[in-house]
Amino acid sequence: MQAEQLQALKNWFNQYVKNFYHDDPNVQAGIRLKEEHTQRVCEKILRIGSSLNLGPEDLYLAETIALLHDIGRFKQFVLYHTFNDRRSENHALLGIRELERTGVLAALTEEERNLVTRSIEYHNLCTLPPDLPERLSLFARLIRDADKLDILEMFTASLDRKNDKPEAQQISGLPDTPGYSPVLVRNLLQGQLCHYNDMKNSNDHKLLMLSWIYDINFPYSLSEIASNGCVEKIVARLPKTEEVQKVYEHLQAYMARRLAR
């Protein structure tokens, strides 16, 4: 893939998103939220890709995937006024339909088109399907890391400015009740991902976000998380129990082990 092709896609993206700009300030804020998220995920995927010494053509392709991974979010928010897939529809599949409808990927080779669409399709799955072809596995893991890095950072920052977003823009919309669900703590202590369906309150959401650490693929991404203090900041907002302290120590040990390799 070439630089001019990526530039053409960026121009298309900017025009496409402007179609969803809205007079309703709530809708507009949601559109801008995802536009800015996309920009940051593009920057992050380039940094992760560079840490793996990918060549320029692969970096263009990685950036294309980052640019388009959430393209379904814009239509989703205008149609349903929520980013919650369970209350609307799968935004990855919606995005792929938009890419097909507009024919924007026509200039790419079939292999590139396939890598872009499959990586988008897989970016929001709980876990990747097993035995993916090597290149698809690479690009799918790149977008999943870049996306998670940004969501973790946004989530952590949002803990400091509670309730400043309309409910529709909050993914979970869960009540801010005391305590947490034991099953999520169990998952974390067993080194497993938590499940959306187990979340009952905002503390559960914090635990689920922590469990994403186990699904980070590349050392560079994990070192970013270690250095930006997300884990400490999220744990600080959880109830101060022995269990939570154990979870914290478990995650610290896990990250130290992986980063030492």
Ligand SMILES: [Fe+2]
């Ligand atoms: Fe997404």
